[in-house]
Amino acid sequence: MAKTKNAQANGGLEKALLSASVPFAGIEGPVRGEILRLASHRRLKAGDTLFRQADDARAFFLLLDGFVRLLRTTRQGEQVVLHHVTAGNLFGIAKATESKSYSVTARAASDCLVLSWTSDLWDRIAELNPAFGAAARRTLGARMQEMTSKVVEMATRSVEQRIALALLRLTDKAGVATDVGTEVAFPITRQDISELTGANTHSVSRVMSAWQRSGIIQSHRRKVIVARPDLLADISMAA
Amino acid sequence: MAKTKNAQANGGLEKALLSASVPFAGIEGPVRGEILRLASHRRLKAGDTLFRQADDARAFFLLLDGFVRLLRTTRQGEQVVLHHVTAGNLFGIAKATESKSYSVTARAASDCLVLSWTSDLWDRIAELNPAFGAAARRTLGARMQEMTSKVVEMATRSVEQRIALALLRLTDKAGVATDVGTEVAFPITRQDISELTGANTHSVSRVMSAWQRSGIIQSHRRKVIVARPDLLADISMAA
């Protein structure tokens, strides 16, 4: 990895962000220093791929800033977006399931800053920071929960309802308040939403155009603001 | 739980089955005795519900014999079947994700024999048997893997393809060889397959009738035998 550098060399930013993240919240100064010393850090440009499904899991990651998309590509070349990782969360934690390879592809949805540790350091980090193991398990549980909900949605809800649910999830996890509503904090296209919901891009466009007209959302190229989450919730729940 | 009994009191059967299960394979005699002593066992009739989604996770389970279905029910009363647990596997392991409640409902798909331990014994069991923690993590990983695949399938495959994939998965995990092919080892209805694939029962019936006619499967009431898994694989993969 030519682009990675030792994390501590970079000084304060990583240290501050590390302390703010869930898996390493409230740990002592010297231990924090040691954990940072063992880490590498890396900046990603939007669109960069960090690892691919079936790749050997040589490292695990903590997202310090930005958004990372977890996805799978089918043999036919279709992409399905499974999850968006937000700052402060672990990802690429194959080790937590005794797995030797990644099960998904990780791609930056925006410019990102990530910390990583080689997989052989897993036990060492868990030892240095007792909260780490629990954080990894919680991450896994939350992801499991989201996948399960998605299966249920895909089995029981219409395309319009799935798009509503996807937008609510996006603004909930990665929302920025604006004066007209909550905006998704990273660039997102109709194509992205189609890969997130299993609908085709044309259907997504049609549904969102209608919502634009009725004032539920305000959307421009690569940008979505949800003005009326209450109405989206109504749509997503309708019998 | 009036129906539960101390496991050891029941003698040899549980002991033998415990040793044969992945999470407790190859553990020493006295330790095995202690683990059994801490367990309760219970027999379930097909259709019995063991726990429900959102229930307080008071225990975790090891399936010794039979098949357990993990499912979710929507507010509208639709059921979605998420997973089938086979003998020798752990389930209801909310503890493994630091969760205090079950995320799914567990219902016996056939008559079952289960062992259970109260949640507070989690750490004790892990201590008695070092392989237990790893087995729990592997179970979680496998389930994650299955949920992820399901999301991808639902997003990209037709109803016919999803039914083919479901039957392949069923015979793969719970298949019994017969002279005409591999039979699903527990009773399964069109309704069940519809809840497993997100298709409606009529569509499932139509697709399976066609396969019956072309000799791919042999199906009678509550019973499915896959005669030509190769053809089902072809169907599931087609562009």
Place this chain on the structure above:
DNA sequence: GCAAAAACTTGATCCAACGCAAGTTATTGG
């Protein structure tokens, strides 16, 4: 600064899958 590409829209057409209707066959229970 202009061409090419990417993002998005909107209309028209088509079909896979759903929902309805009306059956048959097998199982269960009083």
Place this chain on the structure above:
DNA sequence: CCAATAACTTGCGTTGGATCAAGTTTTTGC
């Protein structure tokens, strides 16, 4: 043993969403 119920089938009309087609608008790169 017979009624009630559960499981399954099949035809037919309808429709949600995909596909096809043809655009406009915005961004990117030489």
